Amino acid sequence: MSNLEEFRAETRGWLETNCPASMRMPMPDDERVWGGRNAVFKNPDSKLWLERMAARGYTVPTWPREYGGAGLSADQAQVLREEMGRLKCRQPLSSFGIWMLGPVLLKYGNEAQKREHLPPIARGEIRWCQGYSEPGAGSDLAALKTRCEDRGDHYLVNGQKIWTSYADHADWIFCLVRTDTTAKHGGISFILFDMASAGVETRPITLISGASVFCETFFTDVRVPKENLVGELNGGWTIAKELLQHERGMIAEIGRTIGGTVPPVDVIARQYLDDGHGRIGDASLREAVTSHVMRDRAFALTMRRAAQESEAGMASGGVSSMFKYYGTEQNKAKFELILKCLGSRALGWEGDGFSAPELDICRTWLRSKGNSIEGGTSEIQLNVIAKRVLGLPD
Amino acid sequence: MNLVLNEEESILRQGALEYFSERLPVSALRSLRDDDDAHGYDLAAWREMAEMGWAGVLLPEAYGGADFGYRGLGQVLEAAGRTLAASPLVSTALTAAPLLLAAGNEAQKAAWLPKVATGECVLALALDEQPRHAPSAIACRATAAGDGWRLDGAKTFVLDGHVADCLIVVARTADVAGTTEGLGLFLVDPRAAGVGITRTRMVDARNAANVTFDGVALDGAAVLGTPGDAWPLLERALDGARAGLAAEMLGGAQEAFDRTIAYLKLREQFGAVIGSFQALKHRAALMFCELELTRSAVIAALDALDSGHADVAALASLAKARACETFELVSNEAVQLHGGIGMTDAEEIGFFLKRARVAQQVFGDAVFHRQRYADLAGY
Numbered sequence: 001m002s003n004l005e006e007f008r009a010e011t012r013g014w015l016e017t018n019c020p021a022s023m024r025m026p027m028p029d030d031e032r033v034w035g036g037r038n039a040v041f042k043n044p045d046s047k048l049w050l051e052r053m054a055a056r057g058y059t060v061p062t063w064p065r066e067y068g069g070a071g072l073s074a075d076q077a078q079v080l081r082e083e084m085g086r087l088k089c090r091q092p093l094s095s096f097g098i099w100m101l102g103p104v105l106l107k108y109g110n111e112a113q114k115r116e117h118l119p120p121i122a123r124g125e126i127r128w129c130q131g132y133s134e135p136g137a138g139s140d141l142a143a144l145k146t147r148c149e150d151r152g153d154h155y156l157v158n159g160q161k162i163w164t165s166y167a168d169h170a171d172w173i174f175c176l177v178r179t180d181t182t183a184k185h186g187g188i189s190f191i192l193f194d195m196a197s198a199g200v201e202t203r204p205i206t207l208i209s210g211a212s213v214f215c216e217t218f219f220t221d222v223r224v225p226k227e228n229l230v231g232e233l234n235g236g237w238t239i240a241k242e243l244l245q246h247e248r249g250m251i252a253e254i255g256r257t258i259g260g261t262v263p264p265v266d267v268i269a270r271q272y273l274d275d276g277h278g279r280i281g282d283a284s285l286r287e288a289v290t291s292h293v294m295r296d297r298a299f300a301l302t303m304r305r306a307a308q309e310s311e312a313g314m315a316s317g318g319v320s321s322m323f324k325y326y327g328t329e330q331n332k333a334k335f336e337l338i339l340k341c342l343g344s345r346a347l348g349w350e351g352d353g354f355s356a357p358e359l360d361i362c363r364t365w366l367r368s369k370g371n372s373i374e375g376g377t378s379e380i381q382l383n384v385i386a387k388r389v390l391g392l393p394d
Numbered sequence: 395m396n397l398v399l400n401e402e403e404s405i406l407r408q409g410a411l412e413y414f415s416e417r418l419p420v421s422a423l424r425s426l427r428d429d430d431d432a433h434g435y436d437l438a439a440w441r442e443m444a445e446m447g448w449a450g451v452l453l454p455e456a457y458g459g460a461d462f463g464y465r466g467l468g469q470v471l472e473a474a475g476r477t478l479a480a481s482p483l484v485s486t487a488l489t490a491a492p493l494l495l496a497a498g499n500e501a502q503k504a505a506w507l508p509k510v511a512t513g514e515c516v517l518a519l520a521l522d523e524q525p526r527h528a529p530s531a532i533a534c535r536a537t538a539a540g541d542g543w544r545l546d547g548a549k550t551f552v553l554d555g556h557v558a559d560c561l562i563v564v565a566r567t568a569d570v571a572g573t574t575e576g577l578g579l580f581l582v583d584p585r586a587a588g589v590g591i592t593r594t595r596m597v598d599a600r601n602a603a604n605v606t607f608d609g610v611a612l613d614g615a616a617v618l619g620t621p622g623d624a625w626p627l628l629e630r631a632l633d634g635a636r637a638g639l640a641a642e643m644l645g646g647a648q649e650a651f652d653r654t655i656a657y658l659k660l661r662e663q664f665g666a667v668i669g670s671f672q673a674l675k676h677r678a679a680l681m682f683c684e685l686e687l688t689r690s691a692v693i694a695a696l697d698a699l700d701s702g703h704a705d706v707a708a709l710a711s712l713a714k715a716r717a718c719e720t721f722e723l724v725s726n727e728a729v730q731l732h733g734g735i736g737m738t739d740a741e742e743i744g745f746f747l748k749r750a751r752v753a754q755q756v757f758g759d760a761v762f763h764r765q766r767y768a769d770l771a772g773y
Contacts (some may be wrong), residue, residue: 039583302690308396308397382675
């Protein structure tokens with residue numbers, strides 16, 4: 001038996017013993033665990049599951065052990081994913097710290113920063129938010145204006161961020177700030193600070209879906225210790241761009257799993273348009289559903305091919321933009337198609353006139369519109385592909 | 395499922411890319427067209443391909459084949475697609491030879507397959523009877539007559555049918571019209587009495603034929619497999635052909651795309667290269683995404699054929715449907731983005747548009763394969 005197969009057998013046994021039964025069921029969005037100082041565990045099993053996984057380093061399997069990971073190789077991490085998939089184990093922790101900050105901190109952070117921040121991220125003790133967009137800096141992110149002044153023994157931050165996901169629940173923020181007004185990209189720095197600092201205020205924004213996951217975030221004379229600068233002063237743009245690649249991968253992935261309670265479009269079409277024999281009774285919608293499912297399958301195969309190429313050391317640039325673009329557009333198209341299949345049943349806002357899954361579909365449809373805006377719009381992704389992959393000039 | 399090329403396949407791919415770009419560039423196809431070549435492909439080049447093992451690429455070594463599998467043949471076909479190289483790769487190596495290998499008895503295989511591998515013999519599958527691919531809509535009849543059979547009917551769009559040394563004819567042996575049951579396969583000598591062959595010159599400057607059978611007498615040795623039970627073997631061979639042709643189309647679409655990107659970086663208007671305009675950048679980036687998805691579908695189908703994956707039919711339809719859609723998109727955009735020059739016969743981009751449409755119709759277009767995919771999924 002190869003080492004990998006031994007690892008598989010051992011992992012399988014451990015998961016079977018340690019993953020609570022309720023953690024093997026599909027996860028409603030309100031049972032998702034985000035961790036943090038004020039962590040909410042709607043289902044008590046999810047706390048147990050997080051603690052067990054974190055103790056083994058499995059919330060961040062490929063991170064080094066000294067930072068809370070399990071030090072797994074890419075192959076071993078794949079085995080862990082496969083075994084968790086086989087048992088339908090939930091992800092124990094949803095975390096911008098894991099998905100976005102961790103990878104760049106591992107690369108650009110100094111030793112003290114890694115030791116301070118990575119283990120609490122791995123254990124789900126500190127919840128992070130992302131201070132990127134500003135009212136005047138959306139697609140043109142490098143136009144950001146939030147000022148960060150050197151006051152000798154500390155930095156002083158003043159300005160406003162917007163679309164800060166879950167800022168009102170976050171403990172810390174990783175933030176892009178302007179440290180030089182004479183250079184655009186070259187005047188940006190990447191800093192970390194505690195959201196409990198004096199002068200930080202968050203205001204949730206109600207979205208078209210009725211939910212409020214994004215905030216306006218205001219900074220008024222916020223004092224930030226100088227050791228919280230990551231990388232070089234004015235060198236933040238490189239880190240920002242790299243983090244965006246992780247974010248795009250995350251959104252493409254979440255785009256596929258969000259509304260995990262909404263069934264696949266072909267299942268819904270057969271349920272609502274049943275011709276009496278379990279087939280889709282409407283010829284046009286049958287064709288539309290088939291086209292969608294086929295694109296989904298080709299997209300899934302492409303993600304798999306990219307993973308295999310990456311394992312084989314044949315990684316190609318620009319793929320994160322392709323996945324972000326295609327995954328989010330595909331997710332939006334899925335909900336438009338579901339709306340067509342359900343007709344007026346999909347358009348209920350609240351109340352007893354509609355089933356819970358139907359109401360969920362309506363809200364998730366509205367939420368899906370943001371997928372192709374957040375983390376760089378679809379138009380920006382196409383620009384990135386044209387420039388970085390195809391070499392088309394500015 | 396392995397979606398990445400191994401070292402052997404990468405070497406094969408590189409060799410094929412170099413061979414076709416040096417030996418059979420698009421200008422070679424233009425010469426065949428302009429010279430009204432009797433074969434429609436370069437005989438010497440086909441012998442060279444056979445020497446490299448490509449004619450018998452799917453055949454076992456016992457018959458002189460190279461046994462590279464569909465993944466290997468896919469690399470050769472993709473490279474051929476890049477230069478629109480005309481050869482019996484599709485008709486013989488990809489389609490008819492594996493069908494004969496699967497359905498034939500030992501004597502039939504020994505008689506034909508070694509000559510296929512050396513490039514001496516061209517085989518053609520005579521299947522479709524209607525303008526659109528419909529493999530179960532067979533009206534051609536094989537009637538038992540004494541110890542043999544009598545063949546009557548008409549076939550169209552028979553690839554390389556005008557030069558084939560042997561035809562594999564799909565005919566109905568039992569009266570269940572319009573279904574997949576009651577079909578048989580027959581080896582027919584194109585020079586036999588009652589066989590009529592008319593070469594059809596297609597828009598892509600490659601060749602097919604209309605073939606008629608008028609009371610053609612066949613002996614028992616002409617029967618390939620079990621009369622009436624041809625469908626499973628035929629469908630499997632067609633799925634191989636669909637996946638392989640999708641690989642050729644991927645190569646054609648990729649080349650048309652690469653040429654278009656190069657043109658966008660060259661052509662200047664309004665004092666700037668037109669590739670700097672965002673409206674064109676976005677169209678280019680969208681094509682890139684579609685090409686990448688199609689590439690994944692093609693390698694998945696080829697891999698499924700070699701590994702005997704249970705879902706091979708759906709994956710073959712996915713690959714062919716996507717190849718049809720992507721090549722149609724890219725070939726249309728390629729002509730449009732080349733502007734006026736793209737409309738001229740002197741510029742080669744138009745050859746890709748023409749090949750795209752013909753290849754789309756071979757073994758089923760996107761409409762056919764979406765329908766098939768939906769049927770397979772139980773929609």
